[in-house]
Amino acid sequence: MSNVGIRREAMTEGKPGGSLPGTGSRAELRRGLRASLPVMIGFVPFALVLGAQASAKGFGAIEVPILTGLNFGGGSEFAAIGLWTSPPHLLLIAGVTMLVNCRHLLMGAALAPYLRHLPRRRVLPALFFMCDESWAMGLADARRRADAGRPQPFSLAYYIGVSIGLYATWVVFTALGALLGPVLGDITRYGFDMAFPAVFLVLLRGMWKGMRAAMPWAVSLVAAVAACLLLPGAWYVPAGAVAGVLAACAWVRP
Incomplete structure (x- = not known):
């Protein structure tokens, strides 16, 4: 980015309310969209896969995007x-969904220090689109910008750019999965269901801070796997949490 671009972005960020309509915000929006492409x-x-599974349970092509659009959380939707x-x-179903989605409380708490300069009328609607991936990308970007000395490291326009791309992709392709499910049959035999853990592991690698910070994740994983193998139903969800x-x-640490 040129020096002019950096100064323009800094001027935009310095205004009350954070990212405002303008050249800087549009550039940040495009940056978020580009970053979200992979x-x-x-x-x-x-x-x-989710759309096809929902279709097999009797959901229609209209009901699936309503489900995925109103509850933008892949793990809880698969559980439901x-x-x-x-x-x-x-x-x-409501209880398991709440347990799976309660991780958003911790995710929001991790973002809170970076959002204090923004008005709630902008933050709260934007947080509706928060999922694991948009949260991880927004937080990682804010930390990089903080390390670079930015006075307001969290870029709301960047986060919205990431969220728009992910939200639209999720809703559109779950609906497409519901339409194609009866034609394709069980599409997990193609290995599509491995995409979710693969994306998650890549994001986790970008936030790696050492073994000590990862220990709660490892304990949660072991507990969830043990509960899945030993207990009926979805008890692995609360056990892991x-x-x-x-x-x-x-x-x-104290």
Whole structure:
């Protein structure tokens, strides 16, 4: 980026309310869209898998994008579809969805120090589009900019650019999966379901801070796998969540 571009962006960031309409914001929006392209490609296979699984459970091509558009959280949507029966156990599905999505509380808390300079009327609508990937990319970008000495490191326009690309890809391709599901059959036999853990591992690598910080993740993984193998139903969700929180409390530095 040229010196002129840097000065223009700094002037935009310095205004009250953070990123405002202008050249700097448009450039940041495009930067977020470009950065999200590899993740968007990774979204496509497991969005198709979710749409096909929902179609097999009786969801239509209109109902699937409503589900994925209103609850933009891939893990909880897979859990809800996996637990769906006829008639559905709504309290069970709602409880598991809440447990899976409660990680957003910690994700939001991690972003909070970077959002204090922004008005709530902008932050709250933007956080509706927060998923694991947009959160990780927004936080990593804010940390890089903080290390570079930016006075307001979190770029709301960059985060929105990332979120727009990921949200649109998810909703469109889950709907496409619902349409193609009856034609393609079980598309997990093509290995599409591996896209979700692959994308997640790449993001995790970018946020790696050493073994000590990763220990709660490892404990949560072991607990969830053990519960999945030994207990019926979706008990691996609360088991992994509780084990991870307890491990984080045990390993936290004074």
